[in-house]
Amino acid sequence: MPILTxxxxxxxxxxxxxxxxxxxxxxxxxxxxxxxxxxxxxEAVILSTCNRVEIYASVPSYHAGFLALKRVLTETRGVxxxxxxxxxxxxxxxxxxDHLFAVASGLDSMVIGETQxxxxxxxxLRTAExxxxxxxxxxxxxxxAARAGRRARxxxxxxxxxxxxxxxxxxLATEVLRDLRGLGVVVVGxxxxxxxxxxxxxxxxxxxxxxxxxxxxxxxxxxERTGDAYAGxxxxxxxxxDADLVVSATGAAEVVxxxxxxxxxxxxxxxxxxVLLDLAVPRDVDPEVGALDGxxxxxxxxxxxxxxxxxxxxxxxIAHAHEIVAEEVRRWSVRRRSDAxxxxxxxxxxxxxxxxxxELARHAGRLSDLTPEERAAVEALARGVAxxxxxxxxxxxxxRSDPGADDLHAKLLVELLRLDPDPE
Numbered sequence: 545m546p547i548l549t550x551x552x553x554x555x556x557x558x559x560x561x562x563x564x565x566x567x568x569x570x571x572x573x574x575x576x577x578x579x580x581x582x583x584x585x586x587e588a589v590i591l592s593t594c595n596r597v598e599i600y601a602s603v604p605s606y607h608a609g610f611l612a613l614k615r616v617l618t619e620t621r622g623v624x625x626x627x628x629x630x631x632x633x634x635x636x637x638x639x640x641x642d643h644l645f646a647v648a649s650g651l652d653s654m655v656i657g658e659t660q661x662x663x664x665x666x667x668x669l670r671t672a673e674x675x676x677x678x679x680x681x682x683x684x685x686x687x688x689a690a691r692a693g694r695r696a697r698x699x700x701x702x703x704x705x706x707x708x709x710x711x712x713x714x715x716l717a718t719e720v721l722r723d724l725r726g727l728g729v730v731v732v733g734x735x736x737x738x739x740x741x742x743x744x745x746x747x748x749x750x751x752x753x754x755x756x757x758x759x760x761x762x763x764x765x766x767x768e769r770t771g772d773a774y775a776g777x778x779x780x781x782x783x784x785x786d787a788d789l790v791v792s793a794t795g796a797a798e799v800v801x802x803x804x805x806x807x808x809x810x811x812x813x814x815x816x817x818x819v820l821l822d823l824a825v826p827r828d829v830d831p832e833v834g835a836l837d838g839x840x841x842x843x844x845x846x847x848x849x850x851x852x853x854x855x856x857x858x859x860x861x862i863a864h865a866h867e868i869v870a871e872e873v874r875r876w877s878v879r880r881r882s883d884a885x886x887x888x889x890x891x892x893x894x895x896x897x898x899x900x901x902x903e904l905a906r907h908a909g910r911l912s913d914l915t916p917e918e919r920a921a922v923e924a925l926a927r928g929v930a931x932x933x934x935x936x937x938x939x940x941x942x943x944r945s946d947p948g949a950d951d952l953h954a955k956l957l958v959e960l961l962r963l964d965p966d967p968e
Contacts, residue, residue: 545586547681548606549640550613550632551598554654557631559845563826565621567592568797576675579616584608587679589672589686591647593664594825594844595654597621600644602681606636641685641876645869648693650702654851655709656862657702660736662693684880692872696865710740710823713847714748717789717819720840725749727788732780732800734762737793737823742770745791754787756780758794784809784818791821792828800828803836810838823847888954889938891963896930 552565567575567590579588579601587602599616603609614632618625635643643652648665650657669686672678678686696702718724729750731738734757745753753772757763760776767774775783777800784790784805794800801820809818822829822843834841904911904923911919941957957963 545602545604545681546606546609546637547600547640547685548603548609548613548637549598549600549635549643550610550617551591551596552617552628552631552633553596553598553652554844554848555652556633559825559827559843559848561623561627561631562595562597564623565592565597565617566797566826567597567621568795571620572671573675575616575620576672576677578620579613580677582612582616584612585616587672587682588677589668589682591665591668593661596647596652598647600640600682600685602679606634610634638873638877641688641873642869644685644689645692645873645876646866648689649696649865649869650693651696651862651865651869654848657696657700657865658709659697662690662697665693666690680883684883685876688872688876688879692869695868695872699868700861700865702861702865707740707744709847709851710737710744712850713791713821713823713842714741714744716842716846716850717791717821718748720819720842721789721816724789726751728786729753730780730783730787730790731755732777732790732792732828733757733794733824734759734766735793735795738791739766739769741791741793741821741823742766742772745789746770750789754783756783758796781805781808785812787818788814788816789819789821791823793823794828796824796828797826799830800824801833802830803832806833806836806839810836814838885941885954888941888958888963892934892938892957892961893931895961895963896934897927900926900930 552562554562572590572592575590576588579585579590579599584603585601589600591598591600597617599613601609601613603612614625614628617623617628644665646652648662650659650661653661665686669678669683672682721727724745725748727750729745729752731741731745731753734755738755742753742755753770755763755767755772755774756777756779757774758777760774763774763776780801784801785808790801792800806818806820817838817840819840819842820829820833822841825844827843829841829843831841831843833839900923904926911922914922937957941954
């Protein structure tokens with residue numbers, strides 16, 4: 545069955561909509577169950593990251609698949625169809641492969657070449673397999689996308705600075721505070737983004753760093769690598785009060801730092817605004833906090849605007865990565881065509897073998913005086929002629945066929961040779 549992609553990304557959707565569409569781990573179970581209940585969805589993989597929510601599915605037709613996947617998004621995420629009208633995009637068959645391979649290679653990221661997305665693509669497939677939603681079509685697509693991503697990282701320098709995103713957020717905080725040296729900082733979260741934040745802050749010469757996390761053990765693991773203090777989230781209100789800069793990067797589905805918590809922290813007299821750097825999607829900091837006097841909130845939207853505005857001297861590397869993607873898409877397309885046509889090709893070859901056997905049987909009397917060696921040579925000659933006659937039509941069929949289309953060439957061959965291939 546053909547492959548359809550339906551999705552929303554940072555390129556056309558506001559951060560508020562991406563937050564509402566985002567699938568937390570617990571939401572994915574419901575999402576996959578809902579998708580597989582749709583008659584028009586045979587296989588599915590949901591890719592939900594900070595910057596995009598996409599569903600890749602094997603469907604019987606574009607129209608039926610589009611409606612089904614749109615319902616999965618609206619009915620599981622509580623979003624109205626009207627809200628998706630403008631930012632929603634779709635990709636069909638090879639275009640879906642082009643898009644996913646570019647995503648896995650970091651070419652469709654907010655930070656071109658970022659490497660985290662490659663792991664997220666692989667994790668999305670693993671989750672779909674765990675939920676029983678994947679199948680040969682989407683599995684082949686995602687494996688090929690992962691290969692494209694590996695090549696793009698290995699053969700270009702685009703992935704050399706995966707922490708550009710955090711670095712830009714730190715730059716924005718520095719612009720507000722003038723100088724980070726000696727300042728007290730709180731880092732909320734203990735994952736990869738939080739670790740990058742600690743690295744950049746230490747590089748800017750900050751004073752004390754305190755790592756807070758829902759799991760104190762994970763906070764301890766991060767803090768001990770850099771010699772910093774740590775605590776659980778129950779210490780967050782007090783920690784914010786003592787901090788000059790708060791960096792939050794958790795995977796929480798709900799707000800972690802609310803308006804009341806920040807208002808209480810503002811009771812301390814400060815020489816500069818309290819800066820909150822929110823690197824999470826969904827956002828960790830209540831957006832209303834940004835309206836408080838004495839507070840500067842920097843979130844994904846601010847960083848995205850800065851990324852869009854900056855010049856990036858990587859034109860040649862980006863072009864090379866696109867060439868890698870195009871090459872890997874061609875490889876996937878050829879393999880997909882071969883897999884789709886395998887039953888028909890077997891039927892064509894079986895028809896050739898049947899004709900050889902029939903003719904040998906019809907002339908059995910005239911061949912009866914041949915030695916075993918001579919008979920074997922005649923049979924080999926007959927099979928060679930049949931194989932040579934069928935070779936060019938099979939090659940042309942592979943070149944002209946599109947597994948995502950209503951293939952007229954394959955149908956015509958079936959009719960002309962009166963074949964009965966596997967119905968798939």
